[in-house]
Amino acid sequence: MTEISQRYRTIHCGRIGESDIDRKIKVSGWIHSVRDHGGIIFIDLRDFSGLVQVVIDPKMSFYQSLENWRLETVVCFNGTIIARTKETVNSKLSTGAIELVAEDMEVLGESEVLPFQIAKDDCAPEHLRLKYRFLDLRREKLRNNIFLRGNVISEIRDKMRQLGFFEFQTPILTSSSPEGARDYLVPSRIHPGKFYALPQAPQQFKQLLMVAGFDRYFQIAPCFRDEDARADRSPGEFYQLDVEMSFVTQDDVFQAMEELMTHLFKKFSTKKVTATPFPRISYREAMLKYGCDKPDLRNPLTIIDVSKIFENSAFNAFSGVVKKGGVVRAVKVPGISAQPRKFFDDMVKFAQEVGSKGLGYIVFETEQLKSPIVKFLSETEIASIRTEAQISDGDVIFFVAEKEQKAAEIAGKVRTELATRLNLIEKDCFKFCWIVDFPMFELDPETNAIAFSHNPFSMPQGGMDSLVNKNPLDILAYQYDIVCNGIELSSGAIRNHRPEIMYKAFEICGYGKETVNNKFGGMINAFKFGAPPHGGIAPGVDRMVMLLADEPNIREVIAFPFNQQAQDLMMNAPSEVTEKQLRELHIKVEMPKKIHVQEPLKSKEPEQ
């Protein structure tokens, strides 16, 4: 250490150990807690590295001035490290075997009364924690999350380099893209009436780097989308591990990502990680078996289709739906026939809450069947259910009958709810899977027109041949998602790098060449000058850290997050700007009609 750095400390709080006994040291940090015995005073002093106990004897000259300090005051202590007596060792503290006997002290930064406690979790409301984020970040949990985040990111960089990837930066001020989420716009001063957009993702740039011949790209990329928040979605901005590779097939991308994910999740967690290769589940199969395209494989329950059994059933609630083109889906739960009536009533209520007309069920007890619907079913039908669902005594099966998409969705929610209520979710593991074979096109439910179902840049499976010869709705894309514990970490795709196939795909959706040239001119033009086959993926860094930190909310792994209304309560963003700034940008603000007029101060008008 240089002499300059010793002005404030010769060692860090959490790194003092038994080897420092009898040494004279100097430490600086925050007063974490005070235990004042009238005579002797104990202070826990905290810095980024941890806590150390400081002992202050009443004989010390600075003893009197102690009274003015509050918790979280920043102080510097000089003193000697001594071993604690056997009875006073604190095994909960990494520095619990020693303590610092203070000989001198200096106040470096005073603190006002705190809006919430640092040392104890006092369940402060989130808006306060966000307003005083610098205090919240002093707390152990958040601090650990942020350290974890930094370590994960630096490990990603090491591993990606090792896998042959090269790190790039791409522009933050770019152009507004017609597809996707709402853009954040930045007005141009030099070009009146024109706007930059912050990138929703560096999608086109990374593809252009492939065309430029860089072969393997990665970036810890900030992405900006003006969309509303969810628990796992921070509004405004978030980070992706953006990846793109040239001369690869889908399997090459999977292999690289599996190696990275396995490495990261094993390094930063003790939980079990899915063995490679991760299971690959087609979109169709996922929708059938799990009722969603991001299945939580920790949940052992699966959904089966039993429509056939009820095609000609006397039970109209089911056969009627099937005859109209709908489906009957079933979830079997083994060994829960002893659940009380209330459990089944609650499940029916739940299904109705998520939009189902009802929830049929059959309880297979050893001697008899208990069920509100069994009286409508024939012996043959019940026998078929037994075979199809491989029923044993004690099992229960639940039924949902709706149009296909709705049935899948409701059955999926019922599957999740059953596993949650019955505590069937496997613990201490990360279950990864790939969802593959997404459809290239789908019908717009409102206009009934054919539209891209994911993104227009994916290569259709079968290439031009499929586009020309197949029913568009039957064409699959080289489009995939990676899912962990029911959280979608990322979408990715093998890109469509052939201009003629791109034009054809857009044509199927009703767009001419001009539209493609206008909307994606930069990229389509580049593809005309020798583009390599390429593909990639972009896992959400925040979501990965969230899983590793075992946090249910993404804001807990971001140092300075927006609140749900996309505001930074600490920095007061967004905020109004001066007239001069607006003038320079050629901007005139027109407030929405529904303005919140500031309430006039209460003034009692004299009665007439």
Add this chain to the structure above:
RNA sequence: GGAGGCGUAGCUCAAUUGGUUAGAGCGCUGCCCUGUCACGGCAGAGGUUGCGGGUUCGAGCCCCGUCGCUUCCGCCA
């Protein structure tokens, strides 16, 4: 944009379901305490029950409006 939930001390919550002076823990202020580590003990300050209106003999509680926070839906190529 839509639906639900919440709003009481600096913070977290309570108030026997409409009934006397709105309570507790943490924090804060003062005093006591020399081995604590969630130190302990005594005393004290702190409230226009988000705001506005209404019903009622009486409103923290019921009704209407409004503002704020939050979860979900829409949205997220």
